[in-house]
Amino acid sequence: MNAIDGIFDGLFGYERLMLICGFVLFVFALAAITLMIVQRRDFKAAMLLLVFAVVLMGFPGIAAVKFNQGMVEIDHLREQPAPPTDPQQKQQYERTLANLEQRVAGNPQLQAEVADGYRAIGEVDKAYDLARSVLATKPAPAVRQTLVPTLTAKLEQAAAALPAPAPAPSGSAAAPVAPSPSAVAAPAPAGAAPAATSPAREEHLQEIATVARELQMQSQAAPLPANAHVALANAYVKLGDTQKAAANVEAAKRADPHVVLNPALKVALKPPPADNGH
Template identity: 60%
Template sequence: MNVFDGLLGYEKLMLVCGFILFVFALAAITVMIVQRRDFKMAMALIVLAIVLMGFPGIQAVKFSQDTVELDRIRTQPQAPADPAQKQQAEQTLANLEQRAVGNPQLQAQVSDGYRAIGEVDKAYDLAKSVLREKPSAQVQATLVPVLTAKLNQVQAGARIIAPPAAATSAPASGSVPPAVATGASAGTASVASPTPAPVARERERQIAAIASQLQSTAAPLPAASHAALAKAYVVLGQPQRAQANVDAARRIDPNIRISAAVLRAARAGGNP
């Protein structure tokens, strides 16, 4: 970290101007003392310089405290149940988000903070803006839990129906089979949902987009992310890719819990 971390543009200007004014006032006082002249005016400049530097200094300290709180928020095992505690955490995240402009790593951490307090939509909106800038692998790794949480949220209501063992092929990557698109199926992997067809199609479009974002990250995925992708690819009618993610999840964590319906659909579609 440097002295300007977390400061807004006008605060950086105040800090620089205050420092220059402080140096100038010290030089003026030295000259006046040597010349035995009254230096009260120069002392007033010293006070003004301290004020100019003091406000950004206070903000920098508060920013440092907020980043410590951010680390605590991100590592908590579950979202806070107390509304007051959640509101306080959300305010801390909002303050940091305002000061994170131009800092992709901090933006990614704030996004993950929103995820940790249960604000998945806010987390994903911020994650998308970060991903548009094609960030580093480290930043993408920070966003993996956010993308995983959003993928799980979107497909939370999906009910998987395993295809028959006679299935011999999977649709092309990125395609959505008609039965999945309409939500009405007989013998294919689908979402059994009473939602209207346009709503179901929009949900599948979201699942495909988030799965693509998650799968394309430059960082290794944890078991939970592979499990979420396994369900996503079953819903999208791509059982072979679903099975590949099931296998990857179990290699990372043999005890990972994956829906039995997802396992049946992936196995039946991927291994005719």
């Protein structure tokens, strides 16, 4: 069944129908020609039928070859450490990915690979939108694992775009703001003015919490790489959950003992100085 599915990968419904009809017609034409040769009859009409069957199979066959070439190209792109810097090359990849995205509808594994292709060229939002549509189908563990780089990139993007907390106006009392359950601000230093949570910051915090939850759930399917745990640690620091942040730092170190942590993360997770009673 998997081999048959592989033949039809990347083909639209009408192309699959053409391929099936062409194959059936091809077999029928071969049988007719064989019978006519045995009976010493003229088989020119059957030859025309054979040619028509080959033409019928040819169009979807060419489409399948182009699709496979496109997927190989995207697989190579996904292995690159950084997005392409040439604008024309990036546009070419975008066209290829847009074409592949249309052809992989209904195949979660291939959709996840295309989403990762968008991530590889720096189109993180497109990658995440496609990844969310795949996650909505409750895919297999292998598919979830393919989505990890996309979710990691989106989490890093969301955390980097988080607006800084707005300080309260000097000399005025700040209105109390009730923190949301998923977006608890980190404690402010002593003597600092209270920060007001703006709607834009609250929205970004909710987005960070959503993506972090989606990425953390992938660890149920397979262990996450070190960079994914680092992204989660940074996200949980933004959300004020230092316990989960510390747990992900430890998981990152287990996955890669040489993992590099950014200074801000180290400072955020540094234990407070001991109180000696002075």
